[in-house]
Amino acid sequence: GAVVSQHPSWVICKSGTSVKIECRSLDFQATTMFWYRQFPKQSLMLMATSNEGSKATYEQGVEKDKFLINHASLTLSTLTVTSAHPEDSSFYICSARRQGETNEQFFGPGTRLTVL
Amino acid sequence: AQSVAQPEDQVNVAEGNPLTVKCTYSVSGNPYLFWYVQYPNRGLQFLLKYITGDNLVKGSYGFEAEFNKSQTSFHLKKPSALVSDSALYFCAVRGAYSGNTPLVFGKGTRLSVIA
Numbered sequence: 659g660a661v662v663s664q665h666p667s668w669v670i671c672k673s674g675t676s677v678k679i680e681c682r683s684l685d686f687q688a689t690t691m692f693w694y695r696q697f698p699k700q701s702l703m704l705m706a707t708s709n710e711g712s713k714a715t716y717e718q719g720v721e722k723d724k725f726l727i728n729h730a731s732l733t734l735s736t737l738t739v740t741s742a743h744p745e746d747s748s749f750y751i752c753s754a755r756r757q758g759e760t761n762e763q764f765f766g767p768g769t770r771l772t773v774l
Numbered sequence: 775a776q777s778v779a780q781p782e783d784q785v786n787v788a789e790g791n792p793l794t795v796k797c798t799y800s801v802s803g804n805p806y807l808f809w810y811v812q813y814p815n816r817g818l819q820f821l822l823k824y825i826t827g828d829n830l831v832k833g834s835y836g837f838e839a840e841f842n843k844s845q846t847s848f849h850l851k852k853p854s855a856l857v858s859d860s861a862l863y864f865c866a867v868r869g870a871y872s873g874n875t876p877l878v879f880g881k882g883t884r885l886s887v888i889a
Contacts, residue, residue: 692876701864701881707874751817760806760825763877767817
């Protein structure tokens with residue numbers, strides 16, 4: 659149990675276009691999901707916390723109008739990179755929190771975004 | 775605030791030798807501690823966690839880690855390294871009573887096992 663999927667696994671787009679990444683908890687409900695970003699050979703940096711039915715909470719320095727997060731159901735959160743530019747190229751990883759004694763986080767396989 | 779330190783960017787070890795990847799943490803109250811491994815162009819794979827109980831935690835692929843509260847450490851160990859263990863390793867922490875706070879990751883340690 660506790661499987662998190664992401665789609666797509668990789669995407670290449672032109673500069674100026676928007677890209678949507680989906681994160682799904684397949685066998686549990688997640689009221690909270692997290693979006694991380696990872697640059698090459700670097701650690702995971704938290705971008706935002708996504709709460710079902712409410713607005714996401716963004717970390718300092720993350721543009722909320724550029725990285726739109728929607729958590730419309732207990733099993734789905736989406737991250738839309740709007741007007742993407744080459745500097746947005748990165749590895750995006752989502753994580754879903756399973757409610758319970760330890761509220762453990764489970765991670766998706768990641769999405770590689772390349773903006774040309 | 776929560777934080778994790780992985781003091782080594784790179785660890786090199788010969789195949790068959792024991793390996794240690796270091797991790798120290800800072801958190802208010804009791805910690806939940808995790809180790810993940812990442813292979814190139816792949817997501818995170820869970821290795822092991824400490825929530826409560828025995829300080830020595832055994833995980834996947836023969837890895838283990840020891841929680842040391844006095845030294846605020848959670849070093850990852852394996853008795854005999856394999857070339858296939860070569861990857862990027864991340865330590866992560868959150869406070870046991872930190873509510874909705876997400877995991878905080880260390881910067882990662884690249885392990886290279888040489889045949």
